[in-house]
Amino acid sequence: xxxxxxxxxxxxxxxxxxxxxxxxxxxxxxxxxxxxxxxxxxxxxxxxxxxxxxxxxxxxxxxxxxxxxxxxxxxxxxxxxxxxxxxxxxxxxxxxxxxxxxxxxxxxxxxxxxxxxxxxxxxxxxxxxxxxxxxxxxxxxxxxxxxxxxxxxxxxxxxxxxxxxxxxxxxxxxxxxxxxxxxxxxxxxxxxxxxxxxxxxxxxxxxxxxxxxxxxxxxxxxxxxxxxxxxxxxxxxxxxxxxxxxxxxxxxxxxxxxxxxxxxxxxxxxxxxxxxxxxxxxxxxxxxxxxxxxxxxxxxxxxxxxxxxxxxxxxxxxxxxxxxxxxxxxxxxxxxxxxxxxxxxxxxxxxxxxxxxxxxxx
Amino acid sequence: xxxxxxxxxxxxxxxxxxxxxxxxxxxxxxxxxxxxxxxxxxxxxxxxxxxxxxxxxxxxxxxxxxxxxxxxxxxxxxxxxxxxxxxxxxxxxxxxxxxxxxxxxxxxxxxxxxxxxxxxxxxxxxxxxxxxxxxxxxxxxxxxxxxxxxxxxxxxxxxxxxxxxxxxxxxxxxxxxxxxxxxxxxxxxxxxxxxxxxxxxxxxxxxxxxxxxxxxxxxxxxxxxxxxxxxxxxxxxxxxxxxxxxxxxxxxxxxxxxxxxxxxxxxxxxxxxxxxxxxxxxxxxxxxxxxxxxxxxxxxxxxxxxxxxxxxxxxxxxxxxxxxxx
Numbered sequence: 001x002x003x004x005x006x007x008x009x010x011x012x013x014x015x016x017x018x019x020x021x022x023x024x025x026x027x028x029x030x031x032x033x034x035x036x037x038x039x040x041x042x043x044x045x046x047x048x049x050x051x052x053x054x055x056x057x058x059x060x061x062x063x064x065x066x067x068x069x070x071x072x073x074x075x076x077x078x079x080x081x082x083x084x085x086x087x088x089x090x091x092x093x094x095x096x097x098x099x100x101x102x103x104x105x106x107x108x109x110x111x112x113x114x115x116x117x118x119x120x121x122x123x124x125x126x127x128x129x130x131x132x133x134x135x136x137x138x139x140x141x142x143x144x145x146x147x148x149x150x151x152x153x154x155x156x157x158x159x160x161x162x163x164x165x166x167x168x169x170x171x172x173x174x175x176x177x178x179x180x181x182x183x184x185x186x187x188x189x190x191x192x193x194x195x196x197x198x199x200x201x202x203x204x205x206x207x208x209x210x211x212x213x214x215x216x217x218x219x220x221x222x223x224x225x226x227x228x229x230x231x232x233x234x235x236x237x238x239x240x241x242x243x244x245x246x247x248x249x250x251x252x253x254x255x256x257x258x259x260x261x262x263x264x265x266x267x268x269x270x271x272x273x274x275x276x277x278x279x280x281x282x283x284x285x286x287x288x289x290x291x292x293x294x295x296x297x298x299x300x301x302x303x304x305x306x307x308x309x310x311x312x313x314x315x316x317x318x319x320x321x322x323x324x325x326x327x328x329x330x331x332x333x334x335x336x337x338x339x340x341x342x343x344x345x346x347x348x349x350x351x352x353x354x355x356x357x358x359x360x361x362x
Numbered sequence: 363x364x365x366x367x368x369x370x371x372x373x374x375x376x377x378x379x380x381x382x383x384x385x386x387x388x389x390x391x392x393x394x395x396x397x398x399x400x401x402x403x404x405x406x407x408x409x410x411x412x413x414x415x416x417x418x419x420x421x422x423x424x425x426x427x428x429x430x431x432x433x434x435x436x437x438x439x440x441x442x443x444x445x446x447x448x449x450x451x452x453x454x455x456x457x458x459x460x461x462x463x464x465x466x467x468x469x470x471x472x473x474x475x476x477x478x479x480x481x482x483x484x485x486x487x488x489x490x491x492x493x494x495x496x497x498x499x500x501x502x503x504x505x506x507x508x509x510x511x512x513x514x515x516x517x518x519x520x521x522x523x524x525x526x527x528x529x530x531x532x533x534x535x536x537x538x539x540x541x542x543x544x545x546x547x548x549x550x551x552x553x554x555x556x557x558x559x560x561x562x563x564x565x566x567x568x569x570x571x572x573x574x575x576x577x578x579x580x581x582x583x584x585x586x587x588x589x590x591x592x593x594x595x596x597x598x599x600x601x602x603x604x605x606x607x608x609x610x611x612x613x614x615x616x617x618x619x620x621x622x623x624x625x626x627x628x629x630x631x632x633x634x635x636x637x638x639x640x641x642x643x644x645x646x647x648x649x650x651x652x653x654x655x656x657x658x659x660x661x662x663x664x665x666x667x668x669x670x671x672x673x674x675x676x677x678x679x680x681x682x683x684x685x686x687x688x
Contacts, residue, residue, distance in 0.1 A: 087435070116465065116466060116467070116468050117468065119466055119467045119468070119470070120467060120468045120470050125470070128434070128471070129466050129467055129471075131458070131459055132458075133454060133458040133459070136427065136454060136455060136458055136459055137459075138427075139423065139424055139426075139427025139428050139430065139431060139455065140427060140428075140430050140431035140434060140459065141431060142424075142427070142428045142431055143427065143428035143429060143430055143431020143432040143433070143434070143435060143437075143439070144431040144432070144434055144435040145431070145435075146428065146431070146432055146435075146437075147431065147432045147434075147435025147436055147437045148435060150387065150413065150432075150437060151435070151436060151437075169421075169423060170423055170424075170427060170454075170455075173419070173421040173423055173424035173427070174424065174427070174428075176419050176421070176424070177418065177419060177421070177424050177428055180418075180419055181416075331468065332465060334468070334469065335464050335465040335468055335469050335504075336464075336465065336503055336504055337464070337504070337506070337527075337528050337604075338464070338469075338472060338526070338527035338528055339526075339527075341556060341604045342608065343604050343605065343607050344604065
């Protein structure tokens with residue numbers, strides 16, 4: 001018997017705005033000017049928050065965090081394509097998108113200063129908190145997608161993760177489950193080239209991460225992750241497909257982590273300054289600003305005004321964050337179970353007695 | 363009242379809860395047309411369809427992780443892990459996420475799901491099919507762990523577990539699945555979670571057990587009564603986390619003597635915690651050191667040697683007599 005070819009597969013990559021900000025008009029997504037400007041604001045705000053947090057961390061005023069500088073187009077472009085009724089299921093480097101969806105700046109500050117209160121804020125109830133275990137949240141996205149389908153909602157789910165997560169078993173289980181169930185889920189991979197110190201080519205031999213979708217019989221597409229328009233377009237298409245019963249999609253956004261993995265890490269140990277500089281020249285904010293300028297939506301004056309506005313907004317948030325003192329010391333005892341348990345309550349009383357005794361001795 | 367075995371009683375609870383609440387869905391391996399390897403899901407796929415009884419791909423982390431998402435999305439998933447030995451592949455999802463969404467979000471989100479799994483030895487099964495790992499789950503704050511011991515309480519506790527707003531690991535003693543029948547009320551009966559049950563009242567010694575050891579414990583109590591006239595109180599824990607420390611202390615204060623028996627390995631087993639609770643709350647009432655009968659700190663042997671390692675009625679009786687005679 002001769003061998004029979006059972007299938008051929010291809011993977012495509014999309015770019016709409018190149019590194020110089022030149023636009024491929026045939027692919028330009030339909031957006032209102034308000035959306036175009038809102039996207040820029042979201043990216044600029046995220047950059048300012050990130051850089052401000054870095055300073056706060058270095059001054060000992062904030063805990064360890066994972067900077068997102070360089071990845072704003074991926075996070076914010078995807079968030080812009082989502083509806084409020086869609087679920088945002090993030091990794092630990094996704095606060096740009098969370099801010100876009102209405103999470104307050106103080107929330108990320110509180111979270112990164114060691115308070116669960118950072119996961120609790122008014123509005124945006126479908127913006128989930130960070131699940132730190134890499135890739136574990138992808139399965140929650142699948143279950144959420146299935147629940148939306150079961151309940152007859154036309155909501156979908158976007159879950160975010162990095163290149164490192166594609167090595168986890170949960171990534172493969174999630175893609176497989178989502179495909180079998182045709183769950184309305186967009187798997188959004190922020191391929192930022194580095195999983196702490198491990199480069200992308202040592203993470204997997206696959207030429208693209210998008211091609212991992214092929215094995216699960218779902219669309220997989222690579223986009224320039226520093227091109228907010230391409231990210232938006234790919235995410236919008238995937239969400240439209242998901243909503244109309246077309247099942248899940250894997251998006252690989254090719255981007256770069258311009259900062260350290262977290263503030264506890266020194267990237268000069270494992271990557272060159274030349275590489276980092278080359279990616280700075282692909283800064284997603286610069287090219288998107290050029291795009292706005294070319295559409296007559298932006299100029300130096302507006303830039304200055306927005307920068308001042310955002311700085312003030314971030315400063316005000318930092319002030320509110322640093323003034324906040326209402327952290328109930330025994331709060332964790334409130335949230336073990338939905339119902340109070342007598343054993344846990346007894347431990348709470350013992351804990352409070354100890355805290356009080358220590359305070360009176362001090 | 364119909365007489366049911368434990369498999370039938372659990373099946374009844376699933377039928378009742380799926381009828382009562384549209385948001386209850388089942389997921390697991392081979393639970394659909396095949397009705398589960400132990401037939402616990404018999405008739406459910408036929409009655410409620412593939413939309414609510416989902417046969418999943420073969421991946422335990424996937425099952426539990428997806429169930430977490432379903433619960434966050436407003437469903438009440440009841441997941442089946444085919445054998446508890448395979449639940450270790452889902453441990454990261456249980457420990458890392460299911461038990462934490464409530465505290466992570468200070469109550470904004472919770473994970474109302476049940477993960478059912480047959481556990482325990484004595485059924486001549488392959489490796490990973492006979493373990494008792496309740497202490498591993500019981501150590502995780504935010505995760506309820508329930509172990510029924512009879513058909514009636516299995517049904518009543520499962521109803522409570524499905525209605526509970528938090529994740530519940532529901533460990534079913536598979537040795538008891540078809541070992542005996544019990545009358546089960548016609549109307550749905552719900553037992554509170556977190557409470558132990560006095561299965562037999564007595565004044566002379568407290569015998570603490572859970573799961574499949576309830577029956578050998580009752581047999582041992584009868585044997586001791588026949589031989590010595592001593593009355594053993596058998597306390598069936600039912601809940602591993604939270605542990606009903608009050609019930610343990612109350613019984614020991616009454617009897618002054620205690621033996622705890624477990625199928626699980628000795629080191630850091632639940633028996634250790636039971637003894638610690640007695641130490642905290644009832645030490646001065648003790649007339650003898652607390653006796654402890656356990657498996658050994660060896661990997662659960664294949665079934666050729668299995669029974670030599672497990673507690674049974676005769677061994678429990680011996681441990682009880684030792685503590686009575688101290």
